[in-house]
Amino acid sequence: MTTPLHFNAFVMNTGSHIHHGQWRRPDARQTEFNDVQTWIHLAKLLEAAKFDAMFFADVTGLYGDSDADFDVYVHEGLQIPSNDPTVLLSALAVNTEHLGLALTSNVVQSHPFHFARQVSTLDHISNGRIAWNVVTGMQNNGARNFGQAQLTDHNERYEWAEEYVDVTYKLWEGSWDEGALLKDKEGSSFSDPSKIHKIYHEGKRYSVEGPHLPSPSPQRTPVLYQAGSSASGRGFAARNAEAVFLIAPSPAVAAEQISETRALAVSHGRNADDIKFFQGLSFVIGDTEEEAQAKALEYEKYVSVDGYLAHMAVVDKTGRVYDPSTPLKDVDTNGARGFLEWTSRYITDREPVVGDLGILQARNTRIVGTPESIADQIEVWQAAGIDGVNVINWVIPGSFEEFADKVLPVLRARGLAQSSYAEGPLRQKLFGSPRLNERHPAAKYRGAFATNADVVEQSEPQLVE
Numbered sequence: 001m002t003t004p005l006h007f008n009a010f011v012m013n014t015g016s017h018i019h020h021g022q023w024r025r026p027d028a029r030q031t032e033f034n035d036v037q038t039w040i041h042l043a044k045l046l047e048a049a050k051f052d053a054m055f056f057a058d059v060t061g062l063y064g065d066s067d068a069d070f071d072v073y074v075h076e077g078l079q080i081p082s083n084d085p086t087v088l089l090s091a092l093a094v095n096t097e098h099l100g101l102a103l104t105s106n107v108v109q110s111h112p113f114h115f116a117r118q119v120s121t122l123d124h125i126s127n128g129r130i131a132w133n134v135v136t137g138m139q140n141n142g143a144r145n146f147g148q149a150q151l152t153d154h155n156e157r158y159e160w161a162e163e164y165v166d167v168t169y170k171l172w173e174g175s176w177d178e179g180a181l182l183k184d185k186e187g188s189s190f191s192d193p194s195k196i197h198k199i200y201h202e203g204k205r206y207s208v209e210g211p212h213l214p215s216p217s218p219q220r221t222p223v224l225y226q227a228g229s230s231a232s233g234r235g236f237a238a239r240n241a242e243a244v245f246l247i248a249p250s251p252a253v254a255a256e257q258i259s260e261t262r263a264l265a266v267s268h269g270r271n272a273d274d275i276k277f278f279q280g281l282s283f284v285i286g287d288t289e290e291e292a293q294a295k296a297l298e299y300e301k302y303v304s305v306d307g308y309l310a311h312m313a314v315v316d317k318t319g320r321v322y323d324p325s326t327p328l329k330d331v332d333t334n335g336a337r338g339f340l341e342w343t344s345r346y347i348t349d350r351e352p353v354v355g356d357l358g359i360l361q362a363r364n365t366r367i368v369g370t371p372e373s374i375a376d377q378i379e380v381w382q383a384a385g386i387d388g389v390n391v392i393n394w395v396i397p398g399s400f401e402e403f404a405d406k407v408l409p410v411l412r413a414r415g416l417a418q419s420s421y422a423e424g425p426l427r428q429k430l431f432g433s434p435r436l437n438e439r440h441p442a443a444k445y446r447g448a449f450a451t452n453a454d455v456v457e458q459s460e461p462q463l464v465e
């Protein structure tokens with residue numbers, strides 16, 4: 001019995017998200033990222049192809065340890081200019097019916113009371129199709145944009161995230177009981193005060209009285225996405241996430257990360273299959289192997305080595321990207337050292353240079369082949385334990401159009417992709433139930449504030465001004 005995989009389109013509301021340089025291609029429409037119609041068109045295309053969700057990445061600033069190379073970011077359109085996905089999703093919600101809509105929001109960027117309200121509003125607008133990718137950031141510049149001197153220490157960022165999600169869980173799950181919203185015209189009561197509660201959160205960073213202002217949305221808590229890979233990141237994901245993202249270099253590495261995180265989830269009282277794992281992959285599709293290889297070379301002509309280097313923060317101590325001809329052994333950077341070492345080991349027949357990093361990044365997790373051979377490769381990833389794929393694009397909308405037209409039919413014929421949407425909110429489509437299960441840490445807040453004096457009894461009569 002084969003189990004269908006889930007498919008997300010991994011995008012960002014910007015010109016150059018992952019595969020840097022490709023926006024220069026004549027068929028690339030990511031240059032029209034400011035035009036809402038670009039995204040509406042893509043969302044409709046994805047829905048027609050029965051993708052599970054459209055997943056927007058986001059950042060709060062520029063990459064780089066020491067402000068990296070500002071010129072490179074600007075010339076490459078490397079995540080600048082970029083727009084806020086949270087705002088964009090409301091436009092996509094009213095133009096689609098079944099597609100999941102996932103936003104990324106960093107704990108640094110908005111107060112949890114405000115953020116929880118925005119998400120509840122979106123979940124109402126979309127009839128329960130919202131997911132939240134919880135991130136803590138990797139950018140000093142992104143932290144400085146929100147008044148921090150620099151990026152908060154790694155472990156502390158995840159402690160911060162724990163408090164942040166805790167506030168939102170209290171608001172989403174605990175503040176309003178079921179049946180609180182009455183809209184009772186004859187009885188003259190809009191809502192039942194005995195079923196709406198303040199949360200009185202007092203923590204290290206936040207003090208939030210409540211109640212939550214929106215009434216419960218279809219999912220209450222949005223589907224929770226996370227991509228932590230460090231020990232503290234994986235711990236956070238094991239406790240909180242319902243979907244975890246990997247960009248593992250091979251199925252074997254993915255299998256290891258998946259089994260470790262599943263075991264951690266079990267140690268936190270959850271079931272191993274309470275979390276679904278999505279591997280990021282990009283595809284170059286040809287009708288023959290030769291055609292696919294030729295297309296891959298053609299994509300490589302557009303690769304911006306500088307763009308990949310700046311994204312990886314492979315910059316010297318003054319923040320400049322290295323010249324592509326610099327031997328790797330001469331690179332002294334605080335950026336992606338692991339990838340540098342891996343590249344040095346991979347290229348053994350000549351002196352590896354900085355330019356190799358860019359090309360290898362473009363090839364990383366790329367599958368080149370016919371629809372049939374791509375489906376074979378996806379089966380290998382599934383055997384390693386993944387539940388889904390985040391499809392990374394070269395061009396918008398072409399990469400998704402091709403995947404939908406050529407690869408999905410082959411996957412469908414093998415029982416590896418859904419051919420229709422299940423009923424209900426996004427969580428119901430993914431897990432069979434619209435609300436978080438009772439093993440999730442947010443579930444403990446259901447009914448937890450019922451002993452708080454209810455809102456109306458507690459407040460003093462107010463004069464209307």
Ligand SMILES: Cc1cc2nc3c(=O)[nH]c(=O)nc-3n(C[C@H](O)[C@H](O)[C@H](O)COP(=O)(O)O)c2cc1C
Nearest residue numbers: 057058104135137227228229230233245246247280
């Ligand atoms: C597929 C994927 C998508 C991600 N999207 C974002 C994003 O949109 N914004 C962001 O700040 N970080 C993003 N990250 C980074 C992760 O949130 C996380 O910080 C990173 O994987 C490093 O893990 P660590 O925080 O445990 O060290 C993403 C990571 C992956 C693998």
